[in-house]
Amino acid sequence: MRLLASLSGVFFSVHGLDNGLGNTPQMGYNTWNDFECEGVSEENITKVADKMVDLGLPALGYEYLVIDDCWAHRRGEDGILVPYEKAFPHGMKNVADYVHDKGLKFGIYTDRGRWTCAGRPGGSGYEVTDAQTFVSWGVDYVKTDSCFGPDSLEDPPSPEAIGQYELFRDALNKTGRKVFLALSGWHNWYSPYGKSLANSWRIGYDVRDWRSAWNYAIRVNAFLSEYGGPGGWNDPDMLVGSSPGAAVKMTPQQSRTQFSLWSVMAAPLLLGSSMLSMSSHDLETYTNAEVIAVDQDPLGIQGQIVWENCPLRKRADVHQNQYYDEIPYCQQAWAKPVRDGFALVLLNLDRFQPAKVDFKVYDVCWSSPSSKSCDFFEDASVRDLWSKQELGVRKSIQVTLDPDGASRMFKLVPLKWKASETEPAAMAATKSQRRPALRPQRMGMGPPLILETDTVHFLQEPTEL
Secondary structure, three states: OHHHHHHHHOOOOOOOOOOOOOOOOOEEEEOHHHHOOOOOOHHHHHHHHHHHHHOOHHHHOOOEEEOOOOOEEEEOOOOOEEEOOOOOOOOHHHHHHHHHHOOOEEEEEEEOOOEOOOOOEOOOOOHHHHHHHHHHHOOOEEEEEOOOOOOOOOOOOOHHHHHHHHHHHHHHHHHOOOOEEEEOOOOHHHHHHHHHHOOEEEOOOOOOOHHHHHHHHHHHHOOOHHHOEOOEEEEOOOEOOOOOOOOOOOOHHHHHHHHHHHHHOOOOEEEOOOOOOOOHHHHHHHOOHHHHHHHOOOOOOOOEEEEEOOOOOOHHHHOOOOOOOOOOOOEEEEEEEEOOEEEEEEEEOOOOOOEEEEEEHHHHHHHOOOHHHOOOOOOEEEEEOOOOEEEEEEOEEEEEEOOOOEEEEEEEEEOOOOOOOOOOHHHHHHHHHOOOOOOOOOOOOOOOOOOOOOOOOOOOOOOOO
């Protein structure tokens, strides 16, 4: 992958964000998809805070309420940011206090460049002032964007691009307040340096529908699992719901698949639309405690593709600035080790045809960082995390998946762990026909190595779950 391979010659500061936050991916809500510029206001923020509490979201871990772009109007003579007076008549500290009184944490938006993406005052040259201002307001979370900054579209990043983020990181450190820092640089070349800069970092452009979720998030994050973990997380962007009337949305099955995949990818769970008019389907999706537990698992391992029949992807194509394609007509299996087993998502990307998939449960073992760290097993107790049904002990899972982004999600608890590193005979016999996870082969800062491809094995007479 060219964008990661080329990082070997770039050197940046090794100092990190010293806040002790981000041991699990952040959860909360961001205003952008709902309100963009026109609707961001004190009135709507207080309504959202009330609604989050009414829906019981804080109890499930959704703790951050983050105001995105367009709140800032100008800088005063002292350099301090001034919000739009009509939208925020009582000032930002008053809004933060209201959010805190609801038991939530308050987040705000800035940009590393001279201007924000919507043309409001940016943070370049004001890093210390803004950090001190945000802390005085009681801010708990800062999203910092990448518009109008040096080399925002370069590949690889230059010292100037990383340096601006370092300035703000250091300014936050010096305040002494623990503030979650989320970068929005829209590029996966931040990932190798992410934990030195922030608690999370965007890996691609905005996700606004299923196709952009594939191009800018799912296929990109498959190559980045080694960089995410406790303290800092690859961020594939906000969750897009399916509520009627939303400006940004997916179909109900696609939005549920996104939530399942984001959980297996150990991604931030930031609700991105329709908080005030959320459909019952979306509410059911986002309040599934068992799926949330997968995302928040304390091991903090980002899941990987453990099987697929998709075309072999070119490393250079993963660079989202140069590649935006149709979703492939294929299927994937993603798996993530959790402290008491594995989480598994079976996914049908084909837009038009259903797919029958037969997945051998021992294949989830490839989702461990190395095969030697995973004692092999032949069968597992299986639970469907959406129907919340126990499916018994199985050696394989057979399902038919509807087209256009349908998926099934399971929890697997192995019953017969193998103490030896020797693979079961059945596993060894079929290993050459399976596609292992995208386990990186490191040479300095070299790119991940795509190891193999394989073909899907459809059942003639499946016993479906």
